[in-house]
């Protein structure tokens with residue numbers, strides 16, 4: 192990519208929608224090359240899903256955010272925005288919590304046998320032998336696929352509850368692709384073989400052991416980025432929604448904004464860099480997009496997310512960054528923010544982030560905050576991690592559209608919208624995660640923004656080619672030469688769908 196410099200070819204009248212990682216990266220990269228823009232952010236805080244929420248002096252993430260990337264430009268940018276004194280290098284530890292015991296993640300045979308005990312391990316073995324004799328009827332579903340490889344007993348213990356929590360549908364309605372991607376070709380038999388013949392493990396890729404983390408959470412990065420963008424002379428308008436994109440044949444010409452109190456204004460545009468959900472973008476065009484594009488937009492779905500942050504005595508925490516909860520409670524994962532950064536906790540206390548995967552408007556989403564805090568306390572106590580009376584205070588943060596869902600037909604819908612935008616409003620540039628309806632982490636979201644800015648200066652990068660691999664990103668795959676072809680250290684795109 193081109194070096195930073197003042198550039199007389201800088202595009203004018205650029206509006207950036209969203210002050211999350213993608214939007215702020217676009218604004219900053221533009222500013223580095225002498226351009227200016229107006230960033231319009233609907234929320235009161237910057238960082239989007241990568242914000243750090245702050246309540247009564249406690250800082251916590253929307254799910255812990257690891258800074259890990261194989262994209263050199265992104266890594267350099269992180270370190271340009273924050274100094275070395277702002278970064279911590281953190282060890283990664285995450286385990287499964289089930290029935291009062293911790294199990295390694297991913298599951299290791301020896302550790303599992305130790306945790307389950309000999310009798311239960313034997314029963315799991317028998318269950319596996321049985322499933323080899325009488326195979327599940329439908330192995331195209333998540334349930335059938337996993338049960339056929341691990342037996343029903345292990346499936347019920349370690350796979351079913353968590354997966355159903357994440358996607359909010361029965362495991363019989365989730366496609367096997369999700370399991371195939373996460374578990375690859377592992378089975379109980381292969382796990383046994385791996386355990387007894389350690390030299391055969393060589394082709395099993397390892398989990399990322401360390402990652403960087405800003406000492407005050409990911410929001411620190413985006414708060415600082417906002418300051419830099421302002422220093423460059425661009426504007427950041429908070430609490431302001433882009434509600435309409437006006438177009439003429441072949442281009443967008445203006446965006447309508449709405450601020451608190453219903454104050455409306457219009458900005459003329461030569462370019463719009465949009466990190467707002469692609470599904471919403473396609474529906475605010477004026478004149479409206481054709482019916483098929485609107486239908487495609489309405490057919491894109493999301494899984495939403497809420498965090499209940501509870502302050503507890505430090506010794507009630509755990510060394511893991513997070514643990515997966517495979518018990519029959521509603522909570523799916525628990526972060527210990529004290530394990531992410533000692534600077535985010537204080538006075539002998541730590542902050543636990545209880546994560547609930549929800550749908551906007553469902554029972555949990557609409558529950559009063561105090562009831563959610565009470566639920567969080569009850570659940571922590573029910574699984575035996577923290578007693579209710581040990582919780583000093585609690586806060587709730589809801590995050591709509593946390594996960595773009597890859598369901599059946601989603602790719603065609605995205606393609607329909609993308610094709611229409613490219614043909615009819617080529618000066619509207621989708622970037623980021625929901626902006627492209629793609630399971631992008633910060634780094635890939637930022638890369639799409641960096642490439643888009645290059646395109647504003649006349650380059651011709653295909654931003655849609657970023658993060659197209661379907662590899663299991665939790666694994667550290669070998670360097671393949673090209674940034675967009677390697678994993679980033681988090682879960683991969685998924686395909687939950689009705690079977």
Ligand SMILES: Cc1cc2nc3c(=O)[nH]c(=O)nc-3n(C[C@H](O)[C@H](O)[C@H](O)COP(=O)(O)OP(=O)(O)OC[C@H]3O[C@@H](n4cnc5c(N)ncnc54)[C@H](O)[C@@H]3O)c2cc1C
Pocket residue numbers: 208209210211212213214231232233234237238239240241253254255256257258259431432433434466467468496593594622623624625626631632633634636681
């Ligand atoms: C639980 C969880 C854990 C994660 N962990 C990691 C991790 O460990 N590492 C990692 O790198 N990534 C992680 N991610 C992914 C990361 O959060 C996203 O990749 C990143 O925030 C996407 O950036 P973005 O700018 O594209 O979108 P967003 O963060 O969604 O920001 C978009 C912004 O646009 C604004 N907006 C939307 N509509 C409008 C409108 N009409 N007008 C004005 N503004 C609008 C929104 O308010 C928002 O601020 C995680 C995500 C989740 C859900």
